[in-house]
Amino acid sequence: MDKYCIQTYGCQMNVHESEKIAGVLQARGMTACADVADADVIVLNTCCVRETAETKIYGHLGRIKSAKKRDAVLIVCGCMTQRSEVAQSLVKRCPFVDIVLGTFNQSLIGDYLDRFIHTGVKTVDIWRSEKDGELRDTPPARTSGINAWVNIMYGCNNFCTYCIVPYVRGRERCRPIDDIISDVDGLISSGYKQITLLGQNVNSYKWQDKKFVDLLKMLESDKKYRLKFMTSHPKDISIELADLFARSNNLAHSLHLPVQSGSDRILREMNRHYTRDEYFRKIDAFRAAVPDIGLSSDIMVGFPTETEDDFMQTLDLVDRVKYNNLFMFIYSRRSGTPADKMPQLDYKTKQERIDRLIKRQFEISKAIAGDSVGKTCEVLVAEKTGSKCYGKAQNDAAVTFDNETATVGDFVQVKITSAVNANLKGEAI
Numbered sequence: 267m268d269k270y271c272i273q274t275y276g277c278q279m280n281v282h283e284s285e286k287i288a289g290v291l292q293a294r295g296m297t298a299c300a301d302v303a304d305a306d307v308i309v310l311n312t313c314c315v316r317e318t319a320e321t322k323i324y325g326h327l328g329r330i331k332s333a334k335k336r337d338a339v340l341i342v343c344g345c346m347t348q349r350s351e352v353a354q355s356l357v358k359r360c361p362f363v364d365i366v367l368g369t370f371n372q373s374l375i376g377d378y379l380d381r382f383i384h385t386g387v388k389t390v391d392i393w394r395s396e397k398d399g400e401l402r403d404t405p406p407a408r409t410s411g412i413n414a415w416v417n418i419m420y421g422c423n424n425f426c427t428y429c430i431v432p433y434v435r436g437r438e439r440c441r442p443i444d445d446i447i448s449d450v451d452g453l454i455s456s457g458y459k460q461i462t463l464l465g466q467n468v469n470s471y472k473w474q475d476k477k478f479v480d481l482l483k484m485l486e487s488d489k490k491y492r493l494k495f496m497t498s499h500p501k502d503i504s505i506e507l508a509d510l511f512a513r514s515n516n517l518a519h520s521l522h523l524p525v526q527s528g529s530d531r532i533l534r535e536m537n538r539h540y541t542r543d544e545y546f547r548k549i550d551a552f553r554a555a556v557p558d559i560g561l562s563s564d565i566m567v568g569f570p571t572e573t574e575d576d577f578m579q580t581l582d583l584v585d586r587v588k589y590n591n592l593f594m595f596i597y598s599r600r601s602g603t604p605a606d607k608m609p610q611l612d613y614k615t616k617q618e619r620i621d622r623l624i625k626r627q628f629e630i631s632k633a634i635a636g637d638s639v640g641k642t643c644e645v646l647v648a649e650k651t652g653s654k655c656y657g658k659a660q661n662d663a664a665v666t667f668d669n670e671t672a673t674v675g676d677f678v679q680v681k682i683t684s685a686v687n688a689n690l691k692g693e694a695i
């Protein structure tokens with residue numbers, strides 16, 4: 267058993283969990299490879315947020331079956347397999363899969379691998395518990411360059427009506443604050459220049475008498491690094507956090523605040539617990555505290571019962587907020603969620619609406635990028651090819667510039683000289 271290949275679907279939470287699985291396999295002396303044909307252990311870390319992701323995984327498993335070595339061990343884990351009906355169907359449809367694990371049991375991956383290697387016994391373990399399922403004993407094999415992910419909590423209590431996450435990741439469990447601080451300190455000391463705190467709803471983090479804002483204050487450091495977090499919920503994000511953004515040495519000037527819809531009626535149907543006016547008030551507070559803040563959001567188009575008027579309110583919200591960046595999705599049914607049982611929109615209407623939204627946002631992002639020309643920003647260099655540096659500004663804008671001496675991990679002052687759509691070019695000063 268020399269080589270492993272991990273393929274990851276889904277969000278940053280899954281990306282980081284794959285790093286933890288890689289840590290377990292590396293502790294056994296294995297090395298990563300990119301091609302499943304070369305791997306002795308293949309791990310497919312799955313997502314089930316969209317129905318299409320699930321369909322794709324079955325197709326992908328078929329391709330792995332044809333490409334893999336005959337005796338390679340195939341493990342499927344993640345959100346999709348936490349759903350018992352999916353795990354059962356996977357075992358029936360894909361008998362060549364050796365180990366199936368849910369999100370709660372990934373910490374046992376090493377034990378099940380040993381068992382399979384020594385006895386040939388296959389395992390399906392999607393048993394749920396209140397433990398967090400974190401792979402703690404082995405350090406993650408980090409793959410995200412200058413950035414390190416740090417979980418602060420697991421699960422979600424919100425039950426948005428379109429979302430499967432609370433069913434596959436369980437209720438909120440927060441990590442002890444001292445463990446998080448010690449992880450972040452260790453990562454900064456070992457040279458990471460950006461730390462991203464992870465949770466489904468980081469704003470509801472709580473440990474004893476400490477809240478999320480307290481955690482961020484405790485992570486303030488004289489050492490130069492950028493602190494980011496995801497994901498935030500508009501109902502829980504506090505105005506106190508806006509003041510902290512203004513004062514902090516470390517917090518990046520960027521905020522991802524998923525609004526999902528601009529219509530109060532649809533927000534109610536989604537069980538989001540805020541109104542558009544409340545959302546505007548929070549955005550205004552952050553803009554007042556940090557005028558150069560980069561804002562991004564998620565918007566879901568075509569939620570069940572969405573009317574043209576509801577959609578126009580979403581377009582109006584986008585016009586008013588003027589996000590730097592927007593992640594736009596067509597609503598996708600998930601069986602087991604309340605929205606799946608609501609009256610659905612036809613595909614043509616959803617496609618036509620998302621096309622209009624994408625067009626509008628493209629114009630906004632382009633105008634914001636154009637306004638940056640002539641301004642100076644601090645860029646954290648994430649990649650370098652020859653003399654060409656690529657990185658992100660404080661407000662999360664992507665910037666490229668030429669510089670012989672800058673290296674990956676440097677913070678460089680860059681004057682923006684041109685903008686192509688939302689991409690900025692500049693020169694180091």
Ligand code: SF4
Binds near residue numbers: 425430
């Ligand atoms: S806040 Fe809503 S959308 Fe986000 S993970 Fe929880 S239920 Fe899903």
